[in-house]
Each structure stands twice: as C-alpha cells, then as structure tokens.
Amino acid sequence: MLKITDLRANVDDKEILKGLNLHVPPGEVHAIMGPNGSGKSTLAHILAGREGYEVTKGEVLLEGESLLDLAPEERAYRGVFLAFQYPVEIPGVNNTYFLKAAVNALRRHQGQPELDAIDFLGLVREKLEILHLDESLLKRGVNVGFSGGEKKRNEIFQLALMEPKVAILDETDSGLDIDALKDVAKGVNALRGPEFSAIVVTHYQRLLDHIAPDRVHILSEGHIFRSGGIELAHELEAKGYEGLVRTEAGS
Amino acid sequence: MSAPTPTDTLSAGAKAYIEAFAEREDELPGRGLKWLHDARREAIDFFSRTGFPTQRNERWKYTNVAPIEKRSFDLNRKVPLPSRTPLSGDLWTEGDRQALRLVIDDGIVNPALSNLDGLPQGLFVKGLAEAIDVESVGLTLAPGFALESKLTRIAPARNDAFCALNTALMDSGAVIFAPPGTVLERPLHLIFRVGSGEKALFPRILIAAGAGARMTVIEHFSGPADADYLENAVTEIDLAEDAALRYIKMQRSGSKSWHLATLRARIEARAEFRSSVLSLGARLCRHDIDIELQGEEARCSLDGLYLADGRRHTDFRANIEHTFAHCKSDVYCKGIAAGRGRGVFNARAHVHPDAQKSEAHQTNRNLLLSRDAEIDTKPQLEIHADDVKCSHGATVGQLDDQALFYLRSRGIDLESARAMLTLGFIRDIVERIEDPDLRRMIGKATLAHLPGMGLDGELSEAFT
Numbered sequence A: 001m002l003k004i005t006d007l008r009a010n011v012d013d014k015e016i017l018k019g020l021n022l023h024v025p026p027g028e029v030h031a032i033m034g035p036n037g038s039g040k041s042t043l044a045h046i047l048a049g050r051e052g053y054e055v056t057k058g059e060v061l062l063e064g065e066s067l068l069d070l071a072p073e074e075r076a077y078r079g080v081f082l083a084f085q086y087p088v089e090i091p092g093v094n095n096t097y098f099l100k101a102a103v104n105a106l107r108r109h110q111g112q113p114e115l116d117a118i119d120f121l122g123l124v125r126e127k128l129e130i131l132h133l134d135e136s137l138l139k140r141g142v143n144v145g146f147s148g149g150e151k152k153r154n155e156i157f158q159l160a161l162m163e164p165k166v167a168i169l170d171e172t173d174s175g176l177d178i179d180a181l182k183d184v185a186k187g188v189n190a191l192r193g194p195e196f197s198a199i200v201v202t203h204y205q206r207l208l209d210h211i212a213p214d215r216v217h218i219l220s221e222g223h224i225f226r227s228g229g230i231e232l233a234h235e236l237e238a239k240g241y242e243g244l245v246r247t248e249a250g251s
Numbered sequence B: 001m002s003a004p005t006p007t008d009t010l011s012a013g014a015k016a017y018i019e020a021f022a023e024r025e026d027e028l029p030g031r032g033l034k035w036l037h038d039a040r041r042e043a044i045d046f047f048s049r050t051g052f053p054t055q056r057n058e059r060w061k062y063t064n065v066a067p068i069e070k071r072s073f074d075l076n077r078k079v080p081l082p083s084r085t086p087l088s089g090d091l092w093t094e095g096d097r098q099a100l101r102l103v104i105d106d107g108i109v110n111p112a113l114s115n116l117d118g119l120p121q122g123l124f125v126k127g128l129a130e131a132i133d134v135e136s137v138g139l140t141l142a143p144g145f146a147l148e149s150k151l152t153r154i155a156p157a158r159n160d161a162f163c164a165l166n167t168a169l170m171d172s173g174a175v176i177f178a179p180p181g182t183v184l185e186r187p188l189h190l191i192f193r194v195g196s197g198e199k200a201l202f203p204r205i206l207i208a209a210g211a212g213a214r215m216t217v218i219e220h221f222s223g224p225a226d227a228d229y230l231e232n233a234v235t236e237i238d239l240a241e242d243a244a245l246r247y248i249k250m251q252r253s254g255s256k257s258w259h260l261a262t263l264r265a266r267i268e269a270r271a272e273f274r275s276s277v278l279s280l281g282a283r284l285c286r287h288d289i290d291i292e293l294q295g296e297e298a299r300c301s302l303d304g305l306y307l308a309d310g311r312r313h314t315d316f317r318a319n320i321e322h323t324f325a326h327c328k329s330d331v332y333c334k335g336i337a338a339g340r341g342r343g344v345f346n347a348r349a350h351v352h353p354d355a356q357k358s359e360a361h362q363t364n365r366n367l368l369l370s371r372d373a374e375i376d377t378k379p380q381l382e383i384h385a386d387d388v389k390c391s392h393g394a395t396v397g398q399l400d401d402q403a404l405f406y407l408r409s410r411g412i413d414l415e416s417a418r419a420m421l422t423l424g425f426i427r428d429i430v431e432r433i434e435d436p437d438l439r440r441m442i443g444k445a446t447l448a449h450l451p452g453m454g455l456d457g458e459l460s461e462a463f464t
C-alpha cells in the first residue's frame, strides 16, 4: 500500500530524515516509536504534503504511484489521512461546515454523490457516538476551545468520517485518559480491513495494547533503526531508547 | 443674494462646487428656512476657505482625495423627473416584502418601493426634502421635535470639507424621530440606490431618539458597477437619555464610485449607540466618525469591517470624546487588504479629566492577502483621567499556514481553504449583529464581496 524508499529530507538545510525505508502492506498497521526529535512528525507531515520540507532523495509510493509531487488535498483524495499531533484551532470556521465541506470534497473526487444536510447529519451522529463526542462540539470553531483530549478524539472522528486508505496517527494517544485511548483504538480498529493501512506514531506501548500492530519500527536519527513485532515495543518499554541502542551496539 | 467669491487659490474642481451652490441655492430644500439657509451659506463659505483636504491635513494623512477634486461630476442634476428611468438596483430587502424601508433613488424618495406601514405611534420617517418642507411652511414635524436644533447642529459644517459640502448641497436623505419611550421592533432600512451617470449625491440622514426610545436603522448604499459617481453622505445621530440605537451601515456602492461618509453622534446619559459599519464597495471609501458621550454611563460600540481588494482604498476614522464619568466605548474593526488595496484604520478615544471610571477599548485586526496590499493602523488613547480602564491593540497578519495545511489535508482545495479562513476572520463582525434575520442578510451580502468566495452554495449557508 505505502512504500517509502531511502527518503531524505531537510528542514532549513538541516537533514532530518536520513534515508528512511518503510513498507506498509495493505491491511497492516505499523507502529513507529522513537525518541523526541527523531523525525516522526517530520515523516508524517511529508507524507501528508506539508510545505517547508525539502525532499532531497527517495520516493514515496501509494499503491505504486508517487505522492511527493501532489498537493495535500490531492493526497487526501487518494486516501491519505493525517491525525495531527497538534490539531490546529481555526477560529471562525464552523466545525460542521468544515466537516461537510471535507467529506463532500472527498466524495466529489472519488466519484460519489455529495451528501445533503440530512444524510451528513446521520453519518456524523453515528461516528460521534463511537468517539463519545458531544454534538455541541460541532457548532464550535474547528478545535477552538476543545480540550486536549477532545482535539484528539476529533481527529479520529474525522478519520472515521473520511475512511482513508492510509492513516497516519501522530501521537494521537498523547495526553489521553484511558477511556479516550480506548475510543481512539476503537475508531482505528473499526476501519481495519484488507483495504486499510495505518502508521501509528506513539511513545507508549499502552495504545498498542488496544491496536495490535502488525509491525513495530524504531525511528532514530532520521531512519528506521530497528523493526520487529509487538515484542519490540515491550523491549523498548523495559530498556528505553538508550538501552535499545546499547543492545544493538553490543549484538 | 450673491454667492461667495471663490478664493483664487482654489482649484477649478473645488470652484465647481461653489458655483453649483450659487446656481442651486434658491431651489435647494429649505430656502425659506433662515436657519437652514444660513447653515448652507456658512458651509459653502467654510469650503471656499478650505477647499478639499490634502494629505498634509492630519485627518486625511492616509487618504488622497485629489482624484475626486479633479473629476467633474454632474452637480446640478437638472434631469426632469419624468425622464428618469426607474432604477433596477439592489432593493436589499427583497426577501422581505414587509420590511420597513425608505427607498431613495438618485436622491429622490421612491414611494412605490418604500414601505413605512405600521410604524409605532408618533415615530416618523420622512424624506429629507419632505421633512424640511413641512418645517418651511411653519408646521412642526412632531411635538417635542425641533429640526432646527439638530439638523446641521450635530454635524456642523466646520467639521470637515466634505461635511461642509454636504451641508451646502444636501437635497436628499431622511429624517427619523422616535419620541420618548417609543420602541421600533423591526429594523428600518434606508436604501440608497444610484442610476448611471457621473453624478454627485449629498444624502443627509438625521436620526433622533427621545428619552428611552429604541430602534434599529440600516443604511444600505449600492449602485451600478461601472458608474463613476460621488456619494458624500452625512449622518447625524442624537440619542436622548436611556435611548438605544442599533445602527448598521452597508456600503456596497459601485466599484468605480467614491463614497465619503461623515457620522456624528451625541449620546446622552445611559443611552447606547451600537454601530456596525461594513465597507465593501466603492473605489475609495472613507468613514469619518465622531462620537460624543455626553452624559454618565453613555455607551458606544463601533464595529467595523473594511475590504480593500483590487485597487480599492478604504479609510475608517473614529474619534470618541469621553466627557463624563462611567462611559464606555468599544471600537472593534477588522480589515482585509488584497490585490493592490489599501486599508486605513485610525481611531482615538479621548478621556477628559472628569471622565473617571471610563472604559475605552480599541481593537483592530487586519488580514493582508497580498504582497502589494497595504494596511495602516493607528489606534490611539488620549487619557486625562486616572481611574480608567483602557486598552488598544492592532494586528496585521496573513492567513495561517498551519490552518491552511490542516484544511487541505482534509481534502479542501487551496482556494476554498483560503476562502474559509477569510470568512473565519470576519465572522465575528457579522455575528455581533444580534437580529438573526439581519445577521443572515448581512452575512450573505458580505460574503459576496469577499475575495475568492466562489459562493459554491455551501459558503452562503455559513451564517445562520
């Protein structure tokens, strides 16, 4: 589904990604763990098409087609979704209005008829329930005045509405209470199937207990430094990054 | 009576106005009212001395009116009535046939399109010429209402050259008086429309509210997109104790027109003036606002939205005099500059020594959408009392890149994302309009002017 080969990228002439390789086959969920500042969000942003990153080498293919030259909205039409580590507050833009515009933009580009207000409301209510989100959040500005947890739930709520092919969750679990964590996991698990892949960026094994990943990768200093199964997350939990690096050096 | 001799230093453009006054002096409304005729003559004398303001004049520092001076608008407008073709302009209140409205086409009240049925007892709304006419024959418009004590008194001609020209040449507009205690539940729309031609119009509006009276008045200006015309309007507002006026100005004049508006308000104790001035059209627009808080606990709030896209120039100037204690003023303006447009904000609150416990706030936020656009902002406080709560702030920013990326990552294309954020920027100005029907009308009309609004149907539902 998603294939990243030898990806190198700079921010302000500083190399952040230094030859990153990652392959997420269809239907699989991969976790990426890694120390602060190792480049996880950078990778997530580059996948979603954010400006300000200079890709100097490598390629990113979604179902065999290159993503890197596409505008963010075009990536969304092809099924890329990023749940932001820091969802952006947009005062004055009504959440319902934004969600309806987004859902219908996707539908238009995917050759489906647009939803009218009633169908849209039906869809929204169904997803709100899964995420235990209060309907009153819809009337507010996008993310404006949302608590940290509400912002994260709102990201997964959007994920549920947009049903992408590849979801990238950037530390969606950070700052969540146990119930919210379960709701987030439920939102992701609901989409799991042969047509859906995900990259879950996290610092904690806790989320992975609820979303069982097919693979776990450790990103360090701009590249994938180790990959394995869930046991890698356990090892990390026990040893920390320092410990892992030492183990690696020793073996 | 002979007209004053124009000073030799005046430009030909300025002299044309003085000559037009000399020619029309005897036919302008109120020729028989000495006080009014005197006011007109004083006004033209003042203008003869000053001419048009230049940018050396501090009040006009950022706005150049030389192009207006150079134009030769039709100042006589001697078009015989029957040859006037009916205007097909924007009736603004189209959606609401019951709406209270006074329609003024090319400076003449259009009774067929106006609707003043069901005004509360004693409240009157008259065309300016008609109101003056009533006084001219020695009748009074209403008990307790003296036109002479208000018209040209609240906004004296020496205020400014444009105010002076309006005073000398005013021949259209409206006089509104709400007797003490009257409440007008429905908004009253004053709809100014303009036909083709390069004419100059001088509308004058007087709104007077007796003690405890309440009303909502909307001034709506629109005109043909291709007509090069001048609107030089003056609004005088007089609020007696405990009165409340919700005032909205929609400037949607033709995009080649010149719109200069003076607004002066006297606000007595505990009275409240809530104003929203939206400047969306015209090639050059100036709002020149002076508020006098003349009694304890008088309050005013001046909301503003100005749009300077294309080559549009828009200038918002406000001055608030806090003369008494416990008064409150609040200026809240937002501006958008795009293309090669230029927006100017210049507001000052002046707190006098006796005006203790005053509250004066000024906020000006601007969105700069292009490299060639320009914003000049100058909020000012001049405080001579010590026990006051005052604040002021101004910002100039661009569309938030992070927000743009967030929207685009959800499939919203760049153009729509920009439109959404632009709309988000101005939203609260519209949402501060309390009446839901008015809010919808104004929201929708405003969106139609904003840059990049494709109005795909979705956005037009943005205000509910």
Ligand SMILES: Nc1ncnc2c1ncn2[C@@H]1O[C@H](COP(=O)(O)OP(=O)(O)OP(=O)(O)O)[C@@H](O)[C@H]1O
Residues within 6 Å of the ligand: A011, A012, A016, A034, A035, A036, A037, A038, A039, A040, A041, A042, A043, A052, A085
């Ligand atoms: N816009 C930027 N300008 C300068 N440096 C940047 C920018 N964006 C990222 N960086 C740098 O790139 C490095 C990687 O940052 P990134 O946000 O990708 O880390 P991360 O792995 O997501 O960390 P965390 O776990 O703290 O979220 C950091 O050193 C960061 O300071």
Ligand SMILES: [Mg+2]
Residues within 6 Å of the ligand: A040, A041, A042, A085, A170, A171
């Ligand atoms: Mg990060």
